[in-house]
Amino acid sequence: MFEQVKLGYAYDALEPYIDVLTMETHYGKHHAAYTKAFNEAAEKAGVAGKSAVEIFKSLEFVADPALKKALRNNGGGYFNHNFYFEALSPTPQKAPSGRLMRVIDKKYGSLDALKAELKTAAVGQFGSGWAWLVTDEAGNLYVTASANQDNPYMEGKGMIPLLALDVWEHAYYLKYKNLRASYIDAFFEVLDWKVVEERYEAVINK
Ligand code: MN3
DSSP states (O other), X not given: XXXXXXXXSOTTTTTTTSOHHHHXXXXXXXXXXXXXXXXXXXXXXXXXXXXXXXXXXXXXXXXXXXXXXXHHHHHHHHHHHHHHHTTBOSSOOSSOOSHHHHHHHHHXXXXXXXXXXXXXXXXXXXXXXXXXXXXXXXXXXXXXXXXTXXXXXXXXXXXXXXXXXXXXXXXXXXXXXXXXXXXXXXHHHHBOHHHHHHHHHHHHTO
């Protein structure tokens, strides 16, 4: 049974950066609906005992196109939102502190430069989708973007997500209207780099 991550904060705790109505709708409606539909599709496909990541990596073996689409869209919607919401915090650590910070400095020059690259990817994602900071198993970082609810596991390139930035209009339209870039700036105000760093450590220490 796939379940939404329990939020470690109240719906209004990310104000003024992410407003309470967006949180109620995004987590309480959109994410809840993806999770419900993913559970139904996983049950139907006989893969309910697998992890979401295992399901994403074996989507090509699902023969029924409608079922494959349901697993992809709702599974991505389930997983990506868990990944997104659990990295937000009203009291975020504003930068990584250990090896991740050193790798960012080396590759991008500074954390601000990495954030600028993520913002460019997020603003440039045409239509609905996500921007990502990903790593390969060796710890090399890359910035990517995906359409719809796709995620790096579905691309089969061995990339492991570290940070997910939701740029569907439902993530920002109630407060920021058409100003996606303003929402992205606000996202970084509540992004907890401690969580991102823990994910990185889990990959490189495996
Ligand atoms: Mn969303």
